[in-house]
Amino acid sequence: MTDYSADQVVWTSRVSDAFGPVVELQDDSGKVSYYNVEKEFDVVGASYAVLRPESGDGDEEHEIFKILTAADGSLELVTIDDDEEWENVSELYDELTFPE
Incomplete structure (x- = not known):
């Protein structure tokens, strides 16, 4: 996986458009938590939501x-399991949020 750069980012609003400014997520044990949607963006063919x-x-x-899109067009938010992908996306978001 390559490092992402700020000039590759396309800001989106698919999660906010689909669910509103607050999303409800349920963990594996059934506990429900609510999150404010802060930012959403696409980069290098993948989509992410910052909550x-x-x-x-x-x-x-x-x-x-x-952000994954199902065959029926519905959206699903999933955790990023790949450590390198997580690191790249996290660093990119920090760069976009706190530019030097």
């Missing part, structure tokens, strides 16, 4: 999910 826990005090870390 922040709604119940946090503002100091909570954001979480980045990969």
Whole structure:
């Protein structure tokens, strides 16, 4: 996998358009959590959503999910399991959020 760069980013709003500014996610044990959609973007053929826990005090870390599109057109947010992909996307988001 190659490193991503800011000039490859296309800002999107597919998750916000589909679910609104707050999304409900359920973990494997059935616990439901709510997240504010902060940013969404496509880069190098993949889509990502940056979410922040709604119940946090503002100091909570954001979480980045990969956006997958099912055959029926519905969206699914999944965790990024590949460490290199996670590192590349996280660094890219930091670069976009906190430019030097």
